[in-house]
Amino acid sequence: MAPDKQKKLIIVSAPSGAGKTTIVKHLLSCFPDLAFSVSATTRAIRAGEVHGKDYFFISELEFKERIESGDLLEWEEVYKGTFYGTLKSEVDRLMNKGFNVIFDVDVVGGLNIKKEYGENALSVFVSPPSVADLEFRLNNRKTDSAETIRKRIEKAQWELGFAPEFDYILVNDSLDKAKIEIEEKVADFLN
């Protein structure tokens, strides 16, 4: 079934470590009619993550089959050898249940979803105060190897260049302040 275009989409994108996941979790706790689009990925599961809740963790072979079958709304090789993609079935399922949908996707994927949904989507770029802060947060999070963190920091500068293409830039410096700011912005958009 085609997605219900009346439902609204909140797209949250940023370099890794900027605070997307934290912001998305906050918005989910504030808005009961908002549901998270669980993406598919080929990356290894982290401690504490749950298959089907954080991601659908699948093999590269299965991911490529999904691309071939046209199952993905968008997909990216976000880091070399690691694929992420939005499942059409997931977005349809949530919209058909009456939810507005929130996405945690990379900057290119975010802009692609915005292009598809136009005015029905609010694209938000979460900006860190600095690249040094990103590195500090990723090290502090303790979920990725030094090599993974290096790759993510290397990509961050390029990703920051996409910020002006988003509907809204949220600077995540003080987390409490950022939460209030985005809560107000999303409330306005959904109403």
Ligand code: ADP
């Ligand atoms: P992303 O999903 O963008 O990779 P996370 O939400 O996982 O980022 O945040 C990265 C780390 O930084 C986490 O450990 C999180 O608790 C922390 N964090 C998030 N926002 C802030 C902030 N404003 N100040 C300091 N640390 C933060």
Ligand code: 5GP
């Ligand atoms: P992580 O491995 O830290 O969970 O995510 C790495 C990056 O992949 C983040 O920027 C995240 O937003 C992005 N990502 C997660 N799911 C998707 C998706 O479905 N599509 C795209 N394009 N990026 C995604």
